Amino acid sequence: MASNKKKRQSTRQRRKGISTTHILIVAGVAVLVVGLLVILNTTRPQTTVTDLIYETGVTPEGEPYKGSPDAPLQLVEYSDFLCGHCGNFADTIETLSPDYIESGELQVIFRNYAFLAPESLVAAQAAECALDQGADKFWIYHDLLFANRGTGLGTYSKSRLKSYAQDIGLDTKAFNECLDSGAKLEEIQVDKAEGESQGVEATPTWFINGQMTRGGLSESELRRIFDDLLSQVP
Amino acid sequence: MSESTRDTTSHITRHVDWRLWLIRLLSLAGIGASAYLTWAHLAHQSVTCGQSQGCDIVQQSVYSEVAGIPVALLGLMAYVALFALTLLRGRVPEPQDDYVPLAIFGISLIGMLYSAYLTYLELFVIYAICRWRVSSAIIITAIFLLSLPDLITEIDLS
Numbered sequence: 001m002a003s004n005k006k007k008r009q010s011t012r013q014r015r016k017g018i019s020t021t022h023i024l025i026v027a028g029v030a031v032l033v034v035g036l037l038v039i040l041n042t043t044r045p046q047t048t049v050t051d052l053i054y055e056t057g058v059t060p061e062g063e064p065y066k067g068s069p070d071a072p073l074q075l076v077e078y079s080d081f082l083c084g085h086c087g088n089f090a091d092t093i094e095t096l097s098p099d100y101i102e103s104g105e106l107q108v109i110f111r112n113y114a115f116l117a118p119e120s121l122v123a124a125q126a127a128e129c130a131l132d133q134g135a136d137k138f139w140i141y142h143d144l145l146f147a148n149r150g151t152g153l154g155t156y157s158k159s160r161l162k163s164y165a166q167d168i169g170l171d172t173k174a175f176n177e178c179l180d181s182g183a184k185l186e187e188i189q190v191d192k193a194e195g196e197s198q199g200v201e202a203t204p205t206w207f208i209n210g211q212m213t214r215g216g217l218s219e220s221e222l223r224r225i226f227d228d229l230l231s232q233v234p
Numbered sequence: 235m236s237e238s239t240r241d242t243t244s245h246i247t248r249h250v251d252w253r254l255w256l257i258r259l260l261s262l263a264g265i266g267a268s269a270y271l272t273w274a275h276l277a278h279q280s281v282t283c284g285q286s287q288g289c290d291i292v293q294q295s296v297y298s299e300v301a302g303i304p305v306a307l308l309g310l311m312a313y314v315a316l317f318a319l320t321l322l323r324g325r326v327p328e329p330q331d332d333y334v335p336l337a338i339f340g341i342s343l344i345g346m347l348y349s350a351y352l353t354y355l356e357l358f359v360i361y362a363i364c365r366w367r368v369s370s371a372i373i374i375t376a377i378f379l380l381s382l383p384d385l386i387t388e389i390d391l392s
């Protein structure tokens with residue numbers, strides 16, 4: 001009896017470490033930490049999408065390009081807008097733009113290889129709908145899609161894709177009709193089938209003067225490849 | 235044996251109970267799952283997004299990192315911390331020992347809430363389910379639930 005009493009007293013004395021206030025504080029901090037993690041997870045540094053300063057156009061096969069068609073280097077890229085590595089690769093190419101695209105030494109041709117998830121297909125169709133309004137519009141839209149990758153839930157939902165089109169001044173009526181009708185779905189599928197026939201299995205896969213490379217490379221690695229090829233040009 | 239030593243011994247025995255052992259085992263399982271996912275993420279680094287399902291799609295998505303740090307690595311760190319805390323329980327002097335269940339509760343609550351967010355992303359945004367990550371979500375939820383009784387015991391009711 002006396003022993004039990006002592007134990008209870010001991011327990012009571014010991015129970016002074018934490019209180020419900022402590023628990024509420026920890027729970028509050030936990031919610032804040034998770035909120036911060038979610039914000040960090042869904043927020044990407046916004047890159048400013050500006051007017052293009054290089055030549056753009058559409059190849060005879062109907063694919064959008066940037067850079068001079070007479071450039072000694074031709075890079076054909078198969079890409080999925082949902083693929084993080086493709087976004088990084090597009091950023092790297094854009095960083096190299098002044099030295100290679102604007103200088104007329106590199107032409108970049110974009111081809112869809114939309115395969116990762118349903119949103120990949122929708123985003124690819126939206127980009128093709130933007131292309132209907134001009135190759136420059138396509139590239140601005142392309143840059144905007146990659147710049148917004150991961151910015152919140154449903155980044156490539158139809159409503160967001162339509163809103164991006166409005167942001168860059170596209171004819172929204174024509175764009176929305178194009179996207180809603182699914183008119184570009186077949187083109188996207190053809191692009192993918194052609195990619196497969198050339199050995200594309202993943203994104204980004206790119207062909208530099210016909211030579212296939214899988215995966216994004218760093219700026220310095222790309223520079224080395226471009227410079228090596230340029231040095232071979234007579 | 236002095237009175238205080240007996241008290242400490244009994245205190246340690248009381249706390250190294252089945253729940254603590256289970257949390258320890260689950261933390262080890264969590265370490266395994268998140269270590270694999272971290273490896274898988276880093277193995278894909280700067281390569282490609284491939285024709286794949288489930289974990290690969292989730293790992294290749296833009297949601298697999300927080301400020302450049304793989305989410306799986308954050309999970310691994312949390313499980314290591316939880317495992318270390320279970321080893322500390324009953325081995326540190328009071329009142330610091332009383333804060334160990336609170337720390338387990340806090341870390342597992344963060345893990346559980348973030349896992350819920352990731353599950354939402356998988357179901358409604360990425361459209362791919364990674365079984366390893368779902369396992370981790372179940373593990374962290376179990377750890378959270380197991381942490382509650384010990385926490386309640388430590389509440390100062392006075």
